[in-house]
Amino acid sequence: MIRMFSYVGSAAGSTSHTKELSDRLAAALAELLRERGEDLSYECLTADRLQVSLCRSCNSCFGTGSCPLDATDDVGELKQRLLEADIVLVGTPVYLAQMSGATKCVLDRIAFWAHRLELAGKAGMALVTTSNNHGPQVERQLRELLQCFGLAMPEGLCLQLHASPRLDLPEEADPAIAAAAARLLTAWEHPAAHVTKWQELLWRELALQTRRRMMRHYVLGEEVPEETRVLDERRIATYDSLAAYLRFLRGLDG
Numbered sequence: 261m262i263r264m265f266s267y268v269g270s271a272a273g274s275t276s277h278t279k280e281l282s283d284r285l286a287a288a289l290a291e292l293l294r295e296r297g298e299d300l301s302y303e304c305l306t307a308d309r310l311q312v313s314l315c316r317s318c319n320s321c322f323g324t325g326s327c328p329l330d331a332t333d334d335v336g337e338l339k340q341r342l343l344e345a346d347i348v349l350v351g352t353p354v355y356l357a358q359m360s361g362a363t364k365c366v367l368d369r370i371a372f373w374a375h376r377l378e379l380a381g382k383a384g385m386a387l388v389t390t391s392n393n394h395g396p397q398v399e400r401q402l403r404e405l406l407q408c409f410g411l412a413m414p415e416g417l418c419l420q421l422h423a424s425p426r427l428d429l430p431e432e433a434d435p436a437i438a439a440a441a442a443r444l445l446t447a448w449e450h451p452a453a454h455v456t457k458w459q460e461l462l463w464r465e466l467a468l469q470t471r472r473r474m475m476r477h478y479v480l481g482e483e484v485p486e487e488t489r490v491l492d493e494r495r496i497a498t499y500d501s502l503a504a505y506l507r508f509l510r511g512l513d514g
């Protein structure tokens with residue numbers, strides 16, 4: 261059973277174009293998996309179903325790995341769903357040439373995951389709907405932000421709707437949706453092949469920092485920050501690249 265979780269940063273709920281795109285991608289992926297005798301579990305949450313407070317810049321998450329706001333809103337639960345999933349979708353409508361505030365607000369709350377590649381080993385995809393413009397730019401930006409968490413991210417899916425009626429994504433979208441489902445499945449099966457150059461740079465930076473901090477801990481007795489402890493436990497510094505680490509996670513090494 262492959263578990264896919266989707267967060268859609270639109271408060272249009274069941275009438276959201278972006279949610280419909282997510283649902284149709286899930287149906288296309290389920291079809292591909294059925295042909296291989298595998299099942300897909302899928303859940304999608306839209307912004308209207310979640311209470312998400314604005315990040316208060318207290319920086320606790322970077323220092324301790326936990327956010328005090330999680331106890332007061334739904335982000336703790338949202339994080340749990342993201343961590344339990346094998347495949348993560350993040351969808352956004354284009355609002356004023358950018359991703360929606362609801363989408364960015366959630367990303368801000370999990371920004372510290374970029375310091376620990378928290379989602380490495382999973383595949384992800386950015387989904388975008390727009391009436392007329394800025395879809396490809398927003399898809400690329402969202403994809404690059406999600407790559408910071410270590411996700412294997414093939415090119416995402418962006419639909420320009422030309423103000424089509426709600427809940428009526430054009431049928432011409434079917435081939436693009438089927439192709440995106442195939443890309444996503446390949447990324448899930450071969451995450452190491454999807455690592456980008458700049459994900460490797462991020463990886464190298466974190467590995468170097470981990471080695472340096474652990475050395476100072478052993479030699480000088482310096483305290484180890486939470487994010488370094490996590491990376492050390494995950495053996496980040498023992499691999500030369502993110503691709504090598506992903507192969508290790510999938511049991512192709514050691």
Ligand SMILES: Cc1cc2nc3c(=O)[nH]c(=O)nc-3n(C[C@H](O)[C@H](O)[C@H](O)COP(=O)(O)O)c2cc1C
Pocket residue numbers: 270271272275276277278279352353354355356357358389390391392393394421
């Ligand atoms: C506040 C707001 C701003 C928008 N800004 C843009 C825009 O800059 N460019 C564009 O092409 N469409 C824009 N749209 C249209 C939405 O991107 C489009 O309708 C999208 O499919 C809505 O997705 P949803 O149904 O999932 O919320 C905007 C819509 C809203 C409500």
